[in-house]
Amino acid sequence: MKMLRIPLLMIGLLLCSQGFAATAQQNKMTTCNADATAKALKGDERKTFMSTCLKAAPAADAAKTMTPQQEKMKTCNATATTQALKGDARKTFMSDCLKKK
Template identity: 45%
Template sequence: MLKKTVMSLLCLSLAVPALSFAETATHAVKPLTPHQERMKTCNADAKGKKGEERKTFMKSCLKGEVAVPAAKAPEAKKVKEIKVEKPKTEKKLNSQQMRMKTCNADAKGKKGAERKTFMKSCLSNK
């Protein structure tokens, strides 16, 4: 009986790492998200930049801005940044979001407790 228990534990100890490896392998197949793709591209483009220059470049690149490095444009001493418009997707707002949008617009100019009181009463009116 002791031999069977020892053998069972031995087999189980060998099976657990194999299962965790199989689980890890399935996770590695996931495609990158759009943000991860952008990070990968921007990181590759930032090769050779260091410190503040890299930080500035990465910030503008991740926002979707196109930057022309000074090395490629000899007439420019600094990086030229051109803002690229992102396509706006129209989202349908639900009733709560519409009410929030309307109340927020009506609350312009109000601050602090006055705004809080107004928003509470405005959002509770159905």
Template identity: 65%
Template sequence: MKMLTVPALVLGLLISAPGVAATAQQEKMKSCNADATGQSLKGDARKTFMSQCLKAKPATQQDKMKTCNADASGKALKGDERKAYMSSCLKKK
């Protein structure tokens, strides 16, 4: 009986592993898509951004700060609006 339990457990782990990897890729796709939408990118600019975003390594906090700061400046945000935007931007994964 024990002999059948171990292969069944291994098989179950192998079958469930691709689902976990797909979820991480899906999360990255969601994040990149949201960023592209937030920047109002369309056409070739969006394709280029998405390609680079999906290939990119996870951003460090300093990289995130630079990106969020540039986006806030591009949107001409000031005062409380800028603080709120920066807070939400930096909390994104």
């Protein structure tokens, strides 16, 4: 029986530690809930506000800048769309465009 104490204790600690870590979604929920309470929203107004708030992109993600490769991909994709390229012609164009410096 004494041999089971340590493994059970370790499993218990592992499970508890995961419960204490707040995820980004939980932090967002807390913030939105506090905002709704501060605005004294009730009923359907609160539901609508919470829904909108939780769907909104976080400020950190909205301010992300694209990498040079992402910018090149966006530019090449826009050009291919403007030229109405499809299928193999588009693949060839995108390949050549992305290889250019």
